[in-house]
Amino acid sequence: MAKVSLENVTKRFDSTVAVDDVSIDIADGEVMGIVGPSGCGKTTALRLVAGFETATDGTIRYDDEDVTPVPPENRNVGLVFQSYALFNNMSVLGNVTFGPKMHGVGKAERRERARELLELLDIEELADRDPQTLSGGQQQRVGLARALAIEPRILLLDEPMTGLDAKLKQTLRQELGQLLDDLGVTTLYVTHDQEQAMSMCDRIAVMNDGHLEQIGTPAEIYEEPANEFVAGFIGTANLLDATVTDGRISFGFGDVDAPDGLRSSGDVTVLVRPDAIRVGDGEDDAAVEVTNLFYQGEHIQATGALADGQELTLQLDRSLTNVETGDTLAVGFDPETLHVIGSTR
Amino acid sequence: MTERFQQGSLSARFGRPVVTLVLVLTLVFLAFPVVMTFVSSFASDWFGVFPSGFVTVQNWEDVIVGTGVGADVAVGSSLAYSTGLALGGVIINLIVGVPIAYAVARYDFWGRDWVNVFAILPLAPGIILGVAFLRTYPDLSTSGIALIIGYSLLKAPYMVMAVQSSFQSMDLQQIEESARSLGASWPRTFLTVIVPNARTGIIAGSIISWTLAAAEFNFSYIVYSRGTPPLAIFLFNNITNASFLNAAAAVSVFFLLIALVTISLQIVGNRGTIRRV
Numbered sequence: 001m002a003k004v005s006l007e008n009v010t011k012r013f014d015s016t017v018a019v020d021d022v023s024i025d026i027a028d029g030e031v032m033g034i035v036g037p038s039g040c041g042k043t044t045a046l047r048l049v050a051g052f053e054t055a056t057d058g059t060i061r062y063d064d065e066d067v068t069p070v071p072p073e074n075r076n077v078g079l080v081f082q083s084y085a086l087f088n089n090m091s092v093l094g095n096v097t098f099g100p101k102m103h104g105v106g107k108a109e110r111r112e113r114a115r116e117l118l119e120l121l122d123i124e125e126l127a128d129r130d131p132q133t134l135s136g137g138q139q140q141r142v143g144l145a146r147a148l149a150i151e152p153r154i155l156l157l158d159e160p161m162t163g164l165d166a167k168l169k170q171t172l173r174q175e176l177g178q179l180l181d182d183l184g185v186t187t188l189y190v191t192h193d194q195e196q197a198m199s200m201c202d203r204i205a206v207m208n209d210g211h212l213e214q215i216g217t218p219a220e221i222y223e224e225p226a227n228e229f230v231a232g233f234i235g236t237a238n239l240l241d242a243t244v245t246d247g248r249i250s251f252g253f254g255d256v257d258a259p260d261g262l263r264s265s266g267d268v269t270v271l272v273r274p275d276a277i278r279v280g281d282g283e284d285d286a287a288v289e290v291t292n293l294f295y296q297g298e299h300i301q302a303t304g305a306l307a308d309g310q311e312l313t314l315q316l317d318r319s320l321t322n323v324e325t326g327d328t329l330a331v332g333f334d335p336e337t338l339h340v341i342g343s344t345r
Numbered sequence: 346m347t348e349r350f351q352q353g354s355l356s357a358r359f360g361r362p363v364v365t366l367v368l369v370l371t372l373v374f375l376a377f378p379v380v381m382t383f384v385s386s387f388a389s390d391w392f393g394v395f396p397s398g399f400v401t402v403q404n405w406e407d408v409i410v411g412t413g414v415g416a417d418v419a420v421g422s423s424l425a426y427s428t429g430l431a432l433g434g435v436i437i438n439l440i441v442g443v444p445i446a447y448a449v450a451r452y453d454f455w456g457r458d459w460v461n462v463f464a465i466l467p468l469a470p471g472i473i474l475g476v477a478f479l480r481t482y483p484d485l486s487t488s489g490i491a492l493i494i495g496y497s498l499l500k501a502p503y504m505v506m507a508v509q510s511s512f513q514s515m516d517l518q519q520i521e522e523s524a525r526s527l528g529a530s531w532p533r534t535f536l537t538v539i540v541p542n543a544r545t546g547i548i549a550g551s552i553i554s555w556t557l558a559a560a561e562f563n564f565s566y567i568v569y570s571r572g573t574p575p576l577a578i579f580l581f582n583n584i585t586n587a588s589f590l591n592a593a594a595a596v597s598v599f600f601l602l603i604a605l606v607t608i609s610l611q612i613v614g615n616r617g618t619i620r621r622v
Contacts, residue, residue: 052522072525079526085519089541102528143523150527 002153009058020210033201078147086131099150252308274315276337285330386594404594427576431558434496442504450512475567500554511546
């Protein structure tokens with residue numbers, strides 16, 4: 001295990017800048033997520049850490065060792081891809097012992113290590129199976145066991161759950177999260193699925209168009225996004241235009257007390273998460289005319305128009321089945337749940 | 346509508362038997378000449394529709410011992426010679442064709458399309474390549490090397506296309522990168538992971554290119570000048586200089602050889618499916 005640092009790393013492909021001056025420090029044993037839309041540079045960042053791409057500028061360190069020019073086979077990184085990329089010419093055990101064999105580990109020891117990992121991942125009975133005969137979930141576990149077998153300095157996971165069904169994804173997410181916690185292995189987890197990143201990672205780096213937009217804990221990223229892109233990418237966001245004056249936030253449809261310690265003033269953009277909007281009959285409540293309703297099982301998502309024309313997304317309790325399109329709802333915000341974009345408290 | 350559904354449509358009732366019948370008739374039509382040739386090689390006469398005078402091994406004896414009835418040598422020497430020449434061609438194709446197929450399937454490099462075209466270009470007829478070869482390298486025409494090189498050139502497309510198809514069916518980049526991240530150098534990754542994963546295509550390519558090379562007539566006819574004749578020339582001499590029954594025995598030797606090689610390579614391929622550790 002190692003701490004891993006990207007220091008002002010840039011990667012250009014001809015005229016395209018895939019990663020632009022990105023700096024990320026991953027602590028020893030930390031699970032760091034990189035999230036962002038397709039083409040944002042997150043996979044290139046992972047490939048730079050693995051050594052499959054060479055940085056145009058900047059430095060990559062494992063602990064204090066500069067590994068920027070080191071080829072991938074000498075970096076000791078565990079890699080799990082979306083396709084798992086298992087070696088079909090070998091059995092499951094052959095796949096898991098491949099890495100230790102390349103590192104010169106003796107036959108008995110590498111077999112024992114592989115058996116231990118297969119047992120840890122609850123797939124010991126698959127040891128002699130052909131990888132092609134395994135289910136997606138089983139292949140994912142084999143890919144993980146293979147990556148962990150070399151006792152990597154850093155584990156790199158590139159969208160490892162994208163091809164799985166929703167239920168299996170949920171189960172594996174919990175298991176993988178627990179496993180990474182137990183093993184304490186430094187991990188870089190690249191995904192476009194912010195929900196997975198939120199539930200599995202200690203911290204998350206949000207990338208967009210090659211830039212690093214924000215790094216923080218899942219709660220920080222969700223509650224206090226640095227900009228409108230992060231607010232919109234992580235979860236569902238209502239971004240409302242407002243003005244801050246004398247400790248009050250004035251919207252076009254009403255005003256509320258500003259959160260304690262807010263330093264911003266003048267014209268601002270305020271983030272209101274749908275789950276923080278109170279639907280009821282408070283004194284200062286604003287009126288929202290419902291334009292669309294989406295039943296989502298655990299709750300009902302509604303969109304509506306405020307008096308000043310701004311759109312608002314709400315999360316309604318699923319018991320509110322009597323709400324219909326065209327109804328007017330009274331909504332209110334708790335000042336402490338509001339976040340003024342770009343502000344610090 | 347319901348009644349029609351219960352009775353089944355015309356295609357549901359007769360579709361399968363009709364398709365089966367067409368398939369069987371086609372197979373019989375294709376296999377019949379081969380079977381008849383093999384059977385007639387054990388006959389002493391063939392006048393009329395069917396051969397007669399079973400069972401004699403005289404035709405096989407003429408061919409195997411080399412009594413001089415058809416060709417002036419025994420089939421064994423020609424067979425061994427052509428087997429070696431075709432094997433030489435296959436080995437060259439494996440050494441050159443597999444990396445070319447890999448490079449074209451794996452990398453996006455300048456001139457990639459041209460490399461692909463040049464790998465497949467020798468689909469030109471053997472007679473044309475033979476003439477070109479003879480004009481360019483006249484000194485090589487009397488040696489087996491000329492035939493080996495010619496066979497490898499002529500049959501390279503079959504190897505490249507079969508292996509390329511195998512490579513294209515897997516996620517080459519991720520497999521290669523997984524192996525390298527586990528500590529394998531590029532050559533080791535290529536030899537122990539990439540090539541074995543393309544085993545099916547390599548075996549198929551080897552079977553096709555060997556079989557076609559062993560029986561290549563046009564190129565052999567143009568380039569071969571003296572010494573032990575390649576199998577195709579041997580068969581040609583038997584067919585033109587001897588009775589049909591004698592030629593049938595010569596051709597049957599080739600059929601048996603092809604069957605033997607194909608089955609052997611398939612057994613080898615299946616045996617190596619999963620490498621245990």
